[in-house]
Amino acid sequence: MTTLTVTHPTGAYPIVIGRHLLADFRQHVGTTAPYIVITDTNVQPLYAHHFDDALDVIVLPAGEKHKTLETVNGVYGRLLRAGLDRSGFLVALGGGVIGDMTGFIASSYMRGVGFVQCPTTLLAMVDASVGGKTGVDLPEGKNLVGAFKQPFAVIADLETLHTLEPDEFACGMAETIKHGVINDPELFTFLERDSRPMTAARPELHQMVESAIEVKREVVQEDPYEHGRRAQLNLGHTFGHAIENVSGFVVKHGEAVAMGMMVAAEVAAALGHCAADLPSRIKATLLAHNLPVTIPADLDVDAIITMMGSDKKKKGGVIRYILPRALGDCFLTAAVPHDLIAQTITALQE
Ligand SMILES: NC(=O)c1ccc[n+]([C@@H]2O[C@H](COP(=O)([O-])OP(=O)(O)OC[C@H]3O[C@@H](n4cnc5c(N)ncnc54)[C@H](O)[C@@H]3O)[C@@H](O)[C@H]2O)c1
Ligand SMILES: [Zn+2]
Numbered sequence: 001m002t003t004l005t006v007t008h009p010t011g012a013y014p015i016v017i018g019r020h021l022l023a024d025f026r027q028h029v030g031t032t033a034p035y036i037v038i039t040d041t042n043v044q045p046l047y048a049h050h051f052d053d054a055l056d057v058i059v060l061p062a063g064e065k066h067k068t069l070e071t072v073n074g075v076y077g078r079l080l081r082a083g084l085d086r087s088g089f090l091v092a093l094g095g096g097v098i099g100d101m102t103g104f105i106a107s108s109y110m111r112g113v114g115f116v117q118c119p120t121t122l123l124a125m126v127d128a129s130v131g132g133k134t135g136v137d138l139p140e141g142k143n144l145v146g147a148f149k150q151p152f153a154v155i156a157d158l159e160t161l162h163t164l165e166p167d168e169f170a171c172g173m174a175e176t177i178k179h180g181v182i183n184d185p186e187l188f189t190f191l192e193r194d195s196r197p198m199t200a201a202r203p204e205l206h207q208m209v210e211s212a213i214e215v216k217r218e219v220v221q222e223d224p225y226e227h228g229r230r231a232q233l234n235l236g237h238t239f240g241h242a243i244e245n246v247s248g249f250v251v252k253h254g255e256a257v258a259m260g261m262m263v264a265a266e267v268a269a270a271l272g273h274c275a276a277d278l279p280s281r282i283k284a285t286l287l288a289h290n291l292p293v294t295i296p297a298d299l300d301v302d303a304i305i306t307m308m309g310s311d312k313k314k315k316g317g318v319i320r321y322i323l324p325r326a327l328g329d330c331f332l333t334a335a336v337p338h339d340l341i342a343q344t345i346t347a348l349q350e
Contacts, residue, residue, distance in 0.1 A: 096128030103134025107149035122172020171254020236260030
């Protein structure tokens, strides 16, 4: 078991990483206060039994399409009826969808109650549960309503990843590889040299998750409210979000991030910003961990580019891209010719 500490403008919280942590949940959060668990229909039957002293367990429908104000609105009354007041706290038990919604509820219920993240997907462990961004989607787009709300603990129980679908595990690997490219060359080269895909059973998982969280921790500590450096975490995301959207969400987020990282690397290499072999190194590493490296041919290039224009990172009418300069070194730039992006996407289509 290891613990990392995240400091933020109003305090600090531990991220506990290990196996079989949920069985000793109370001990790890270090409080005897009353709490309510919020989880989803897939996770409840697997892991809710660890929380037998909860005031209530609220089970929400699983999936991004339920990350809405309607779902959140249905929760507040149940918290009241179960008797939760500001002396109690909420537990988010699930992936990033549950973490984002529970954090948002915790930020607003009675003007704020404490909450603990118990991420059960690899993506939620290495990315969504750390950094205090919470929220819900609107019909107009993802994460358009939300709040910064820091958890008071994150309990990452690696054992829960055994039950995760392989494609969901791979999506978490995309963000992990992304963290290596942004800020941890050692993490990247470990995954590059690894002869087999990472799995929940492998002992190396612990160190990998810890290193990936460490990257996010370092970035969010420096830029807690996303005014600057935190934009680096969006490597592959400007292209990825557009691909995800144009595919009608058939391409999953992590898969789209993998494709988006390929576009970013190829564009950076074409402009001479990075070594010529960086795209092939990223490609081999993504492939080794069961991620796609080509863009489906049926996705229209113009539609992808138009969609990028509506990305919320667009600033003052200019789209800004995060490009790799080297492993562990990325930068933000608007100076990418439109034609080069179109050519790169086309060249990556299978
Ligand atoms: N707040 C942030 O900083 C941040 C960062 C990245 C992503 N996100 C958000 O995270 C969400 C994506 O998170 P996600 O990929 O975890 O999605 P998710 O929460 O939808 O989980 C994916 C699927 O796995 C199931 N599941 C979860 N844990 C399981 C387990 N242990 N065993 C079996 N099944 C399990 C879920 O029910 C769901 O069907 C998006 O909404 C995204 O916007 C937030
Ligand atoms: Zn992402």
